[in-house]
Amino acid sequence: MKNLRLKAARAEKDLSQQQLADIVGVSRQTISAIEKGNYNPTVNLCIAICQALGKTLNDLFWPE
Amino acid sequence: MTLFLICALTICLAVYFAIKDQQNRQRLDERQLLLRGRGYKYAFWTVLVANILYSLACINFDRPLATPFASSLATIMLGGTVLTCYCIFQDAFPVKGRLSLAVAWTLIFLSQLMIQIDDLMSGRIVYFKNGAATDAAVGPMILAAYLAIVGSLLIKAVIDRREED
Numbered sequence: 001m002k003n004l005r006l007k008a009a010r011a012e013k014d015l016s017q018q019q020l021a022d023i024v025g026v027s028r029q030t031i032s033a034i035e036k037g038n039y040n041p042t043v044n045l046c047i048a049i050c051q052a053l054g055k056t057l058n059d060l061f062w063p064e
Numbered sequence: 065m066t067l068f069l070i071c072a073l074t075i076c077l078a079v080y081f082a083i084k085d086q087q088n089r090q091r092l093d094e095r096q097l098l099l100r101g102r103g104y105k106y107a108f109w110t111v112l113v114a115n116i117l118y119s120l121a122c123i124n125f126d127r128p129l130a131t132p133f134a135s136s137l138a139t140i141m142l143g144g145t146v147l148t149c150y151c152i153f154q155d156a157f158p159v160k161g162r163l164s165l166a167v168a169w170t171l172i173f174l175s176q177l178m179i180q181i182d183d184l185m186s187g188r189i190v191y192f193k194n195g196a197a198t199d200a201a202v203g204p205m206i207l208a209a210y211l212a213i214v215g216s217l218l219i220k221a222v223i224d225r226r227e228e229d
C-alpha cells in the first residue's frame with residue numbers, strides 16, 4: 001500500500017527523495033520504496049523520517 | 065610449502081573480505097542489507113540447481129560436458145553474477161563510489177574482451193575438445209558474466225533516470 005502521507009509530508013517540507021534520504025542516512029531508493037509501499041521500514045528508520053519531517057509516527061505510519 | 069601458502073593466502077583473503085564487508089555494512093542501509101541477504105539466498109540456490117542440472121546432463125550424456133575446473137568455476141560464476149545483478153537491480157550496493165565501481169567493471173570487461181579477441185585471432189585456444197568444454201572456455205564465461213553485470217548497470221542507470229522523484 002502506497003504511503004501517500006509520507007510523500008505529502010515530504011512535499012510540504014519541499015524536500016526531494018534524495019534530500020530526505022541524505023538527512024536520514026539511507027539511499028534514495030529506500031525512500032522511494034517506502035513511499036511506493038514496497039518496503040516496511042524498521043521503527044528506527046520511521047522515527048528518523050518523522051524527526052526529519054517534523055511529524056509523528058501516527059501522522060505518517062499508523063494505518064488509517 | 066605450497067599448501068601452507070594456499071592456506072595463508074586463503075586466511076588473508078578471508079580477513080580482508082571480512083573487514084571490507086564490515087565497512088560495506090556501515091555504508092548500506094537496512095533495506096539494502098535485507099536485499100543483499102535475499103540475493104545470497106538466490107545465488108546459493110542458483111549454484112545448487114546449476115550443479116544438479118550439470119550432474120544430470122553428465123549422467124544423461126554418459127560423459128563430462130566440461131573439465132572439472134571449467135564446470136565448477138562456471139557454476140560459482142553463475143551464482144556470483146546472479147547475486148551481483150540482483151543487488152544492482154534492487155539497489156543493494158553502497159551509494160558512494162557507484163561511478164568508480166561501474167568504471168572498474170567496464171574496464172575489467174573491456175580488458176577481458178581484448179584478451180579473448182587476441183586468443184581467438186591467434187587461434188591457439190581450443191574451447192571444446194571431444195565435445196567437452198576445456199579450461200580455456202572459462203574466458204568467454206567470465207566475459208559473459210561481466211557483460212551481464214555491465215549490462216545490468218546500464219539498464220539500472222536508465223531506470224533510475226526515468227524514475228520520478
